[in-house]
Amino acid sequence: MTILLWLLILFAIHAVALAQQRQFNITHGSSLTPIISSSWFSPSRHFAFGFYEKTNGYAVGISIVGMPKKTAVWTANRSSPVVPSNAVLLLTSDGRLIVQVGSQEISVINPSRAIASASMLDMGNFVLYDSDRNVIWQSFDNPTNTLLPGQHISAGQELFSSASEADDSFGIFRLEMQHDGNLVQYPVACRLRNLTRGGYRRERTIIYMMKIDADGILRVYSHSLNQQNSSVIWSSTDDRCIPKGLCGHNGFCTNIDDQAKCLRLPGFDFVMPGNWSAGCERNFPTETCQLKENYDMRTVENTVSEDSTYVVLGGTTKEDCEQPCLQDCNCEAALFKDRECRKQRLPLRYGRRDLGNSNLALVKASPDSSFTEESSTDAGRDSRYSTAS
Known part of the structure; x- marks a missing residue:
């Protein structure tokens, strides 16, 4: 009786193991929808491959589950990742992994051979196999x-x-x-x-x-x-202004209340208000640059940028640096530090506020252009770069 009981227990365990294998082995004809049965889970159910919700639709990828909001660690079709709620994710009978939206088919993954099956592993790796159970694609390699x-x-x-x-x-x-x-x-x-x-x-x-x-x-x-x-x-x-390119051309980054803010230089406006990476452009014409009385030089303190110097003047004062730039049609700005004046052409790239640097950015601007750093902050506010800390 005891032996029979153990045999029954072992048979039950074996049956459960087989059931789990069938559950996590994705085969031809398997499908998902964003609303009902949206994911194929790993055995631990810590990771899932399938649909996860975005603000304007759904994306296909791998996410960590068991969190208040799914956290994506891999995303398919990043050039255009969002699909509508009527989309269907399908492993077809001829071995393709696609998203169907009405009559349209969107390829999710393109391995070199036909897909026979797939698995979502507990490491967070989504794996595709051929008919001989060889791995033909895995997310860890991509x-x-x-x-x-x-x-x-x-x-x-x-x-x-x-x-x-x-x-x-x-x-x-x-x-x-x-x-x-x-x-x-x-x-x-x-x-x-x-x-x-x-x-x-x-x-x-x-x-x-x-x-x-x-x-x-x-x-x-x-x-x-x-x-x-x-x-x-x-x-x-820890400095959110360190990554270069955040503020685009002719802007500069500064940390305010532990958040990166993009400011426009004097004489510039944001190209696309609300999109910092689009940068800034001149807000006045420069056709009459030979007349120095048409321009002023504005000072932005403690600001550094990529060095695009084409002329260096040594042994100068701040005023001696401003005048040669005003008289030079090619000079749009000058960087002044330690009695050295470096003339700059546009665009000015990777600008940021560095309070430990005494560098002055001297920028050519129209006398009529008004500028305060405070007025430029909200105009460039960009919610795209808010990140948990």
Whole structure:
């Protein structure tokens, strides 16, 4: 009787194991919809592949579950990731993974061979197999903006930030593993710790991930599935103005109340108010530049930018730096520091406020143009770069 009981228990365990295998083995004809049965889960149900909600529709990707809001770690079709609520994600009988929207078919993943089955693994890796159970594609080899523990980035591969917290299409920052072994963030260089060796302990209730955020800062997040919250445990910088390109051309970044703000230079207006990365443009014509009385030089203190010097004047005063720029049609601004005057052409790139730097930016402007730094702050406010800290 005891042996029979153990046999029954073992049979039940085996049946459950087989049922779980069938449940997590995605085969031909398997489908998902955004509203009902929206995801294929990993065995632990910590990760899911399928639809996750965005403000203007749904995207297809891999997300961490068990949080108040699904946290995406991989996104498909980032050039146009959002689909409507009537979309269907389908593994077709001929081995394609597609999204159907009415009569339209959108390819999700394009492996080299037909897909026989797929699995969402507990590491957060979504894997596609051929009929011989060979791996023909996996998300760990094709990262988007996030790396999970155990995942690597190969030489020549890149991570692209999202456009914003609400938009997972391509943003303006990228991280590349160069063939020389350097991990470089363009246009800012950044070395990183190895997250897979001696880094953070792995626990069943905590998921770590490294992500290049929409504001250009690289962060390591800790997601607690028990407490259903997340926190930043490491970041490449605490200065939100360090990532270059945030403010576009002819603007400069400053930290106000621990938030990055983009300001316009004197004589400039935002190209697209509300979109900082579009930069700024002149708000007056410059056809009569040979008449120096048509212009003033405005001073912006403690401001640095990419050096685009074409003439250097040494042993000057601030006034001696302003006059040669006013008389030079090619000079749009000058950088003055330590009695050295460096003439600049437009565009002025990667400007930022650095209170520890005595550099003065002397900018050519119309006498009629009014400018205060306070008035420029709200005009350029951009919600795309709000990031949890």
